[in-house]
Amino acid sequence: MIYMLVGLMFGGAAFILGCAVYGKFKLKDNSMEKYERRALLLSAGTVASYATGILMKTEFLALLFFGICTLLECFAVLSVFFFVRQYIGVNKDLGIKKSIIYSAAIFDSAIMLINPFINFVFKAEPYYLESGIYVYRISDFMPIYTFHLIFLLIMGLLILIMLLSKMINAPGAYMIKYSTIFISLAVIATVSASHVYFRFMFDYSLLLYAAAAFFIFYYSLIYIPRGLMDRLLFFTVATMNDGIICIDADGKIVHSNKAAKDYCEADAVIMTLENQVKSWFIENIDGRTATRTWETQRRIEGIEHYYSIEYRRIFDSSLKYLGCFFLIHDKTEEYIKYHAEKYRATHDALTGLYNKDYFCEQASEMMDNNPEKDYYIIVTDVKNFKIVNDVFGVESGDNLLKKIADITSSVGGINCIYGRLTGDKFTICMQKEQFSEDEMLNAYSVLDSFIDNADFKIHIHIGVYEVTDRNIRVSLMCDRANLAIKTIKESYRSFVAYYDSRLRESFINEHRVISEFERAINEEQFRLYIQPQIFADGKIIGGEALVRWFHPEDGMIPPDKFIKIFERTGLISKLDKFIWELACMKLSYWTEMGLENSYISINISQKDFYLINVYDVIISLVKKYDISPKRLHLEITETAMMDNPQAQLELVARLRSEGFIVEIDDFGSGYSSLNMLKDFDADVLKIDMGFLQKTERQEKSHSILKMIITLAKLLNMEVITEGVETKNQVDFLAEYGCDIYQGYYFAKPMPVEDFEKDFLNVTVEI
Ligand code: C2E
Ligand code: CA
Ligand code: CA
Numbered sequence: 001m002i003y004m005l006v007g008l009m010f011g012g013a014a015f016i017l018g019c020a021v022y023g024k025f026k027l028k029d030n031s032m033e034k035y036e037r038r039a040l041l042l043s044a045g046t047v048a049s050y051a052t053g054i055l056m057k058t059e060f061l062a063l064l065f066f067g068i069c070t071l072l073e074c075f076a077v078l079s080v081f082f083f084v085r086q087y088i089g090v091n092k093d094l095g096i097k098k099s100i101i102y103s104a105a106i107f108d109s110a111i112m113l114i115n116p117f118i119n120f121v122f123k124a125e126p127y128y129l130e131s132g133i134y135v136y137r138i139s140d141f142m143p144i145y146t147f148h149l150i151f152l153l154i155m156g157l158l159i160l161i162m163l164l165s166k167m168i169n170a171p172g173a174y175m176i177k178y179s180t181i182f183i184s185l186a187v188i189a190t191v192s193a194s195h196v197y198f199r200f201m202f203d204y205s206l207l208l209y210a211a212a213a214f215f216i217f218y219y220s221l222i223y224i225p226r227g228l229m230d231r232l233l234f235f236t237v238a239t240m241n242d243g244i245i246c247i248d249a250d251g252k253i254v255h256s257n258k259a260a261k262d263y264c265e266a267d268a269v270i271m272t273l274e275n276q277v278k279s280w281f282i283e284n285i286d287g288r289t290a291t292r293t294w295e296t297q298r299r300i301e302g303i304e305h306y307y308s309i310e311y312r313r314i315f316d317s318s319l320k321y322l323g324c325f326f327l328i329h330d331k332t333e334e335y336i337k338y339h340a341e342k343y344r345a346t347h348d349a350l351t352g353l354y355n356k357d358y359f360c361e362q363a364s365e366m367m368d369n370n371p372e373k374d375y376y377i378i379v380t381d382v383k384n385f386k387i388v389n390d391v392f393g394v395e396s397g398d399n400l401l402k403k404i405a406d407i408t409s410s411v412g413g414i415n416c417i418y419g420r421l422t423g424d425k426f427t428i429c430m431q432k433e434q435f436s437e438d439e440m441l442n443a444y445s446v447l448d449s450f451i452d453n454a455d456f457k458i459h460i461h462i463g464v465y466e467v468t469d470r471n472i473r474v475s476l477m478c479d480r481a482n483l484a485i486k487t488i489k490e491s492y493r494s495f496v497a498y499y500d501s502r503l504r505e506s507f508i509n510e511h512r513v514i515s516e517f518e519r520a521i522n523e524e525q526f527r528l529y530i531q532p533q534i535f536a537d538g539k540i541i542g543g544e545a546l547v548r549w550f551h552p553e554d555g556m557i558p559p560d561k562f563i564k565i566f567e568r569t570g571l572i573s574k575l576d577k578f579i580w581e582l583a584c585m586k587l588s589y590w591t592e593m594g595l596e597n598s599y600i601s602i603n604i605s606q607k608d609f610y611l612i613n614v615y616d617v618i619i620s621l622v623k624k625y626d627i628s629p630k631r632l633h634l635e636i637t638e639t640a641m642m643d644n645p646q647a648q649l650e651l652v653a654r655l656r657s658e659g660f661i662v663e664i665d666d667f668g669s670g671y672s673s674l675n676m677l678k679d680f681d682a683d684v685l686k687i688d689m690g691f692l693q694k695t696e697r698q699e700k701s702h703s704i705l706k707m708i709i710t711l712a713k714l715l716n717m718e719v720i721t722e723g724v725e726t727k728n729q730v731d732f733l734a735e736y737g738c739d740i741y742q743g744y745y746f747a748k749p750m751p752v753e754d755f756e757k758d759f760l761n762v763t764v765e766i
Pocket of ligand 1: 546547558572579604666742745749
């Protein structure tokens, strides 16, 4: 009987040891498992040393082994304590408490190890078996043994309380995780306690160690986590937003969640799961397919839903077919988000038309798909759109753009692509045969009444690029259509302008002219030419300053090739200041030559008034070269005068009061020439040469010319007629009372040196 007990104890110890070794190899090496293994090893030691103690033949050795047993038991309990803390997820550092616990354990161990020598904790006595053979057992417990008991009691209680409170707070599914350990330990504690109380012959509770070790080890670390994982997986799958249908190797549905059922019972296709799965197999999957995904859509409660469905076969580790599953993912939200984002990225927020990039992409695709068709890229632009925004408000501006977008998208019909390039620029890609200038202008003509103001009408300028080269990017085609618009930018009508290669060259040229300006000014490629002006008596004392550009490669470039470009870009002021200075230098030189009456007439561009302080510049020039202002004649075009009437009026008055001679240049070329005469006091009226050319043919114009000269006289102005080319013109102009002539009939513009040599201070025959 005793030997059976001892045998069982050794067996149990070996078993516990086995668990520890197994754990070492099979489990992860984290601190929880480390404590568990330690607890197992110590328990094995506890049981084994107790059994060895029983078998000893001397009291000393029996006491020694029982002591070792108690010592190991003490540390085993400690390890269980730390293991349980980890198991329930308490990671807080114990601090000083840990030292107290360890000190108690070390004290307990110390007394157990000293005990064999002085027997002050417990005693051992032989226990005689029937055969006369004896074994040892622990007999009397001294009071100091109570320390050991209290230590175990406290630790045991702490362990049980920790587990119990975790059990109470944890969700039901986790109950088994804690309850197994709790019950195992509670049983050991109870049996141990009863051993202490009843003083059994031997400590049978140690037998339970093996059983408890097994339970704790197996349930807590192997079985329960897996079982728990199954349950967790089950809940996860059941509550997942994705539908899942699992099918076993025989093709039977073994599991399906709610989302999968919802999908099958969607109002568009009410089907049972079985039928749905069958139809999938027929439509999408053959025997060899291991995985497949496809997209589908379904209407649920009136709302379109988008799904992706994934099919996957599953195999075990030896590659045996286990079954398959379908995963139904509702991607409606992603789909809507994706499309909203795509819409935002490809459409203009205000008008809903394609944005530039997307328009180019789509237009290019359409042209690629229809190589036999001819296309136009059309760009529209609102004249003075800025005024709409500034004067009538941004809301009006927005409404106008929306209206234009509506018209734009209705003009071409279905085979067109429309977009908004930027601001007030819209674009259309349409087949050439569908395009009609009249229809288009007509469609936009409804904008005439868009703004309720008789003086302000919306004009649309339309630029057309015929797609002759499909290899160039659509955005460049738009640029070209836009370039065509620039040629009609000043027009106060709705117009269609076509891009052609001439236009392209002119823009290339414009670009070149601008880029070369700076160098040209620095290298003094601009030179002063003078065209003589002849008084009625034939005397020449001055002329008009006209610039010429002597380009190192292109030779002499006349001003009509660059002045407009410089005006557009603002470079004109720099050039004008340069020419004005040359003129003043010449005047001061002529003074030295004793020609105090000579003069030069300089051109002031309309843009100069915006770009520089004309008054200051001119005053400082006459001061610098010490010339009398009356020798610098200032030609200001009538359009420049009308541009900002009040400011110009004041400026002209100031310049005249300084003594400058102010001439109204190009008179008769503008819209309200006569009207301006009443507002502006100038010294000279310079009749536009276009006017003269018209009078060549018409008698009526002669009367008008005569009347203008008379009118100028009445207003105390001198009259210069420019563009005089024939003797005939000189004759009738003389008859009407013209004071000064300028034109090819007398002389063309010439280098200033030629002028001073051949014409200055010379009298010619009239
Ligand atoms: P504009 O001020 O009206 O100058 C008169 C233009 O008419 C000159 O052209 C002159 O050569 C031309 N012309 C003179 N007599 C006749 C004639 O009998 N028949 C014909 N067909 N033409 C005649 P140009 O020199 O080519 O200058 C063209 C325009 O360029 C000028 O028109 C002026 O507006 C501008 N321009 C010239 N030089 C300057 C300058 O230094 N500064 C500014 N701002 N503009 C200038
Ligand atoms: Ca002029
Ligand atoms: Ca002129």
